[in-house]
Amino acid sequence: AIQLTQSPSSLSASVGDSVTITCRASQGISSNLAWYQQKPGKAPKLLIYDAASLQSGVPSRFSGSGSGTDFTLSISSLQPEDFATYYCQQFNSYSWTFGQGTKVDFK
């Protein structure tokens, strides 16, 4: 099964900062990667799909890039509502797998 490894596991940032989270796949997955945001007590919310496509209604400060094994989620000008945990997800051989998550909190 394909494994997804996110880095860092957590990071501290301030409002207005630019943030980058990395997701590495154990083997190539083309652009078959999505990113989700999860706030405490809430369901995950889809941000990015197909590695770089912005889900409808998601602010443009979120962007995704990458293909093959290395992917990034970038948040430009972090807003108070962006402090959350972020997960990457891939689909291969009929299965989904998720990264372990990256928690973004206040510095």
Place this chain on the structure above:
Amino acid sequence: QVHLQESGPGLVKPSETLSLTCTVSDTSISTYSWSWIRQPAGKGLEWIGRIYTSGITNYNPSLKSRVTMSVDTSKNQFSLKLSAVTAADTAVYYCASEEYDSLTGYSHAPDWGQGTLVTVSS
């Protein structure tokens, strides 16, 4: 936007079967395929499996021997059964829609239920 709502017992005894139902609204259940995902407290997300409205299923290999999913198109619902539960199955269980692009083979979950906590305890 698709709305999903999980329902079922919040407490299940060890060795018994966990049963949950997801009710889909604002779209026909035939529009998408459907998945279950769970999340133990303080931990990450684990995909349990998916069901197509044809009834075809795919399960996480690590749970396959204990999982059964079904769909009732007349009620716009799909269901999860997980047998022989232990404390390790205590988690928030989410149902989600799945968008699949047959040209690219890409898949993701645009809509999620709010989640339901299932505790396994005697």
